[in-house]
Amino acid sequence: MKRYEAVVVGAGPAGMTAAVYLARFGIKTALAEQLSPGGLLLQTCEVENYPGFPKGIKGYELADLFSDQLESYANLTRVQGEISELKIDGERKLLHVDEDWLEADSVVICSGVRHRKLGLPNEDRLLGRGISHCAMCDGNFFRGQVVGVAGGGNSAVEEALHLTKIVSKVHLIHRRNSFRAVPLYVDRLKSVKNVVFEMCTVISALHGEKELEGVSLKRLDTGNEEFLPLNGLFVFVGFEPLSRFLPAEIARDEQGFVITDTEMRTNLPGVFAAGDIRSKLCRQIITAAGEGATAANAVNSYLEHAHG
Ligand code: NAP
Numbered sequence: 001m002k003r004y005e006a007v008v009v010g011a012g013p014a015g016m017t018a019a020v021y022l023a024r025f026g027i028k029t030a031l032a033e034q035l036s037p038g039g040l041l042l043q044t045c046e047v048e049n050y051p052g053f054p055k056g057i058k059g060y061e062l063a064d065l066f067s068d069q070l071e072s073y074a075n076l077t078r079v080q081g082e083i084s085e086l087k088i089d090g091e092r093k094l095l096h097v098d099e100d101w102l103e104a105d106s107v108v109i110c111s112g113v114r115h116r117k118l119g120l121p122n123e124d125r126l127l128g129r130g131i132s133h134c135a136m137c138d139g140n141f142f143r144g145q146v147v148g149v150a151g152g153g154n155s156a157v158e159e160a161l162h163l164t165k166i167v168s169k170v171h172l173i174h175r176r177n178s179f180r181a182v183p184l185y186v187d188r189l190k191s192v193k194n195v196v197f198e199m200c201t202v203i204s205a206l207h208g209e210k211e212l213e214g215v216s217l218k219r220l221d222t223g224n225e226e227f228l229p230l231n232g233l234f235v236f237v238g239f240e241p242l243s244r245f246l247p248a249e250i251a252r253d254e255q256g257f258v259i260t261d262t263e264m265r266t267n268l269p270g271v272f273a274a275g276d277i278r279s280k281l282c283r284q285i286i287t288a289a290g291e292g293a294t295a296a297n298a299v300n301s302y303l304e305h306a307h308g
Contacts, residue, residue, distance in 0.1 A: 012039025014275025015110030017292030023073035038063025130212025
């Protein structure tokens with residue numbers, strides 16, 4: 001069993017920043033990466049609000065820059081695989097990765113989130129057959145066609161904007177009459193011609209056998225239902241935490257996000273959390289990175305204290 005002073009779980013902006021800071025403290029660190037480094041950044045078309053990039057930067061380019069910064073530290077090991085269990089054994093933390101276990105003095109949980117589903121029958125079956133959670137990855141499959149986008153937050157509005165450049169028409173389907181997304185993006189979307197705003201409307205059914213053929217729209221103000229033919233549907237109705245591997249005793253909010261203090265300490269000594277997995281209001285790349293740095297600082301203090 002390999003032993004580390006710190007194991008970081010997840011290689012999104014929070015995890016990669018935590019890993020750089022831990023390495024620079026001289027801490028023997030492992031960064032567990034399930035997929036390519038970047039997390040949700042890899043599904044982000046354009047990042048316009050990350051400081052230092054006044055003209056914006058593609059999500060995958062920013063992910064590569066984060067990842068490149070990890071390369072020069074001899075005390076940082078990158079471990080490929082999914083952490084399926086975190087066990088707390090007194091001061092020792094044990095992490096199950098594929099067929100192996102890692103042992104750590106401290107853990108930084110940066111496992112992030114996954115897209116929430118609409119919760120409708122057929123949704124799982126039609127995922128990848130017309131239903132998607134990534135305009136950047138799948139938008140081109142619908143070139144010149146008609147798609148729906150569900151949601152009213154920043155993700156839905158930004159991804160809808162991206163899709164308007166590819167498809168013939170976007171139906172933006174949102175359950176309320178006002179948006180959660182920042183006005184800058186909403187105004188931009190409103191100025192585009194090939195968008196139809198389906199407000200106060202929810203999707204009540206998904207139709208299609210081999211692939212999505214359309215959705216039933218329910219108008220919440222009138223109660224009317226109608227069929228809307230669609231080639232594709234992009235669902236952006238928020239996120240849920242990737243936290244199945246966590247021990248039951250870790251404190252979480254009612255939605256399952258991990259509760260920390262301002263130093264990113266959880267209720268379990270030596271266990272820290274940063275980024276989208278945390279219970280908080282603001283989910284941004286910059287806040288994830290900042291929390292990664294804060295968590296690394298707290299790990300350093302914890303290890304200094306623990307080791308005397
Ligand atoms: P979000 O802000 O939680 O918005 C989710 C949207 O989906 C809301 O409009 C919500 O409606 C709607 N919704 C939720 N459940 C639904 C359901 N069952 N059926 C229909 N609609 C449903 O999620 P997000 O847009 O993915 O953003 C998540 C976080 O990432 C936010 O903190 C956001 O600011 C951040 N983010 C930032 C950027 C950026 O800064 N450029 C880009 C993307 C995401 P209600 O409005 O009625 O609740």
